Amino acid sequence: MRKIAESTVRRLSLYLRFLEEFEHRGIETVSSEALAARGGTTSAQVRKDLSFFGSFGKRGLGYSVLELVGKLRGILGLGRHYRVAMIGAGKIGSALVQYRGFKARGFEIVHIFDTDPAKIGREWNGLTVRDVKQMAAEFERLPVDIAVIVTPAEAAQAVADRVVKLGITAILNFAPAQLTVPEDVVVKTVNLALELEALSYALT
Amino acid sequence: MRKIAESTVRRLSLYLRFLEEFEHRGIETVSSEALAARGGTTSAQVRKDLSFFGSFGKRGLGYSVLELVGKLRGILGLGRHYRVAMIGAGKIGSALVQYRGFKARGFEIVHIFDTDPAKIGREWNGLTVRDVKQMAAEFERLPVDIAVIVTPAEAAQAVADRVVKLGITAILNFAPAQLTVPEDVVVKTVNLALELEALSYALT
DNA sequence: CTAGATTTGTGAAACATTTCACATAAGCCC
DNA sequence: GGGCTTATGTGAAATGTTTCACAAATCTAG
Numbered sequence: 243m244r245k246i247a248e249s250t251v252r253r254l255s256l257y258l259r260f261l262e263e264f265e266h267r268g269i270e271t272v273s274s275e276a277l278a279a280r281g282g283t284t285s286a287q288v289r290k291d292l293s294f295f296g297s298f299g300k301r302g303l304g305y306s307v308l309e310l311v312g313k314l315r316g317i318l319g320l321g322r323h324y325r326v327a328m329i330g331a332g333k334i335g336s337a338l339v340q341y342r343g344f345k346a347r348g349f350e351i352v353h354i355f356d357t358d359p360a361k362i363g364r365e366w367n368g369l370t371v372r373d374v375k376q377m378a379a380e381f382e383r384l385p386v387d388i389a390v391i392v393t394p395a396e397a398a399q400a401v402a403d404r405v406v407k408l409g410i411t412a413i414l415n416f417a418p419a420q421l422t423v424p425e426d427v428v429v430k431t432v433n434l435a436l437e438l439e440a441l442s443y444a445l446t
Numbered sequence: 447m448r449k450i451a452e453s454t455v456r457r458l459s460l461y462l463r464f465l466e467e468f469e470h471r472g473i474e475t476v477s478s479e480a481l482a483a484r485g486g487t488t489s490a491q492v493r494k495d496l497s498f499f500g501s502f503g504k505r506g507l508g509y510s511v512l513e514l515v516g517k518l519r520g521i522l523g524l525g526r527h528y529r530v531a532m533i534g535a536g537k538i539g540s541a542l543v544q545y546r547g548f549k550a551r552g553f554e555i556v557h558i559f560d561t562d563p564a565k566i567g568r569e570w571n572g573l574t575v576r577d578v579k580q581m582a583a584e585f586e587r588l589p590v591d592i593a594v595i596v597t598p599a600e601a602a603q604a605v606a607d608r609v610v611k612l613g614i615t616a617i618l619n620f621a622p623a624q625l626t627v628p629e630d631v632v633v634k635t636v637n638l639a640l641e642l643e644a645l646s647y648a649l650t
Numbered sequence: 651c652t653a654g655a656t657t658t659g660t661g662a663a664a665c666a667t668t669t670c671a672c673a674t675a676a677g678c679c680c
Numbered sequence: 681g682g683g684c685t686t687a688t689g690t691g692a693a694a695t696g697t698t699t700c701a702c703a704a705a706t707c708t709a710g
Contacts, residue, residue: 247696247697248644249697250697251643251644251647252640252644254643254647255639255640255643255644256624256640258643259622259624259639260624273656273657273658274657274658275657280624281624282624282626284698284699285657285658286698286699286700286701287697287698287699289657289658289659289660290659290660290697290698290699292658292659293658293659293660297658297659299657299658299659300657300658300705300706300707301656301657301658301659301704301705301706301707302655302656302657302658302705302706302707302708303656303657303658303705303706303707304656304657304658305658317647317650318643318646318647318650319646319647319649319650320643320646324646324649333540333541333544334541336537336541337537337538337540337541340537341638343622343638343639343642344642347639347642347643347646348646349642387649388645388649411649412645412648412649414641414642414645418463418547420460420463420464420484420485420486422486428645428648428649430641430644430645430648432636432638432641434545434547434636435459435463435547435551436456436459436460437618437634437636438547438548438551438553438618439455439458439459439462439522439524439551440452440455440456440459440634441592441616441618441632441634442522442523442524442528442551442552443455443458443521443522443523444616444632444634445523445528445591445592445615445616445632446521446522446523451666451667453667454667477686477687477688478687478688479687488668488669489687489688490668490669490670490671491667491668491669493687493688493689493690494667494668494669494689494690496688496689497688497689497690501688501689502688503687503688503689504675504676504677504687504688505674505675505676505677505686505687505688505689506675506676506677506678506685506686506687506688507675507676507677507686507687507688508686508687508688509688
């Protein structure tokens with residue numbers, strides 16, 4: 243497939259959000275102009291973004307909300323089911339486990355690991371927190387597609403190395419650390435420090 | 447000042463992180479090459495990024511770690527102190543309040559608001575959760591620079607409108623909603639759904 | 651069926667960011 | 681000091697992204 247810019251993919255996600263909103267309100271058809279207005283971009287941008295993947299609209303009329311929702315879900319790979327392992331049973335992990343957006347997008351958390359003996363063995367949203375040392379065995383028992391790293395910064399790289407060695411190719415990283423991984427592994431990092439500093443810079 | 451790309455600012459934040467790491471390890475001098483290697487970019491990129499703000503290196507030698515840390519902190523506006531109001535006393539808010547990175551960057555949470563009567567009046571990390579209705583009065587008593595929105599998506603826009611009306615010009619938004627604000631207000635949105643979908647797309 | 655009004659899809663132009671490549675400066679060694 | 685090495689700073693080139701502008705398609709009304 244042609245290489246698509248990250249910024250384009252993020253906008254597609256936004257469009258999907260707005261389309262779901264329109265669908266909920268019973269709107270059947272939407273123009274690139276209307277979608278752009280809702281998302282703070284331009285109609286040309288919307289059309290260009292969509293055109294990378296096909297022609298979904300009708301000239302003179304616009305896009306069918308229902309159809310476009312389906313297309314975008316397909317493009318973004320939201321049709322399928324992903325099994326997720328969470329590594330780190332701390333505060334952020336706890337907030338994430340209850341985040342409904344995971345399940346809504348087909349991401350199911352099936353393992354939780356930690357190194358803290360005080361946490362190991364505890365029940366967490368129907369799952370037992372396991373020792374990180376049992377990761378290999380647990381992955382064998384129930385393989386996963388994605389690892390979510392929610393450890394302190396110091397531990398993050400070691401955890402990443404470990405899950406990569408166990409065959410994981412997708413990581414969502416919340417630790418404030420820059421992870422180094424092989425080329426074929428996809429990492430998305432959510433780094434609050436970067437956001438704070440970008441905000442701080444904007445206030446200069 | 448010349449307009450600087452968001453991507454540049456984010457890289458500067460990363461460089462700062464690495465430099466602090468080097469400083470901690472007692473390294474006194476660093477080359478653009480070394481900094482690039484640590485951050486997964488190129489030496490030319492590092493030099494170009496820095497060159498927007500001045501000439502901080504010595505030819506043939508590199509950059510003084512200590513000096514560059516200071517310069518970057520200055521550039522990013524991390525020298526000063528910001529007062530922060532958190533709106534929404536839920537799970538994510540709770541995790542954020544304990545996030546040490548806030549204080550480390552001079553962001554001090556001085557107010558917490560919610561609409562839920564069960565939460566109003568409770569103590570939270572030394573602060574009393576107040577009713578959102580008291581926001582105007584509380585801001586008058588103790589003004590703030592930044593609002594952090596941690597409400598459900600449905601409430602986020604209304605809250606944004608409210609804080610903007612009270613004179614806030616910087617918002618950090620964790621609600622999965624696209625906020626519409628006047629031009630002079632800076633918004634940074636951390637949207638987990640977008641990250642998930644970008645990850646999902648990458649796995650297609 | 652024709653004329654007029656919309657709105658898409660897309661090359662081409664404009665703009666932005668990254669990479670290249672090299673002159674220039676500084677340190678080091680003899 | 682002179683020659684060699686290293687590494688910065690920066691115009692220019694290459695690459696990437698967004699905006700423009702318009703032909704083509706579809707709908708509506710008479």
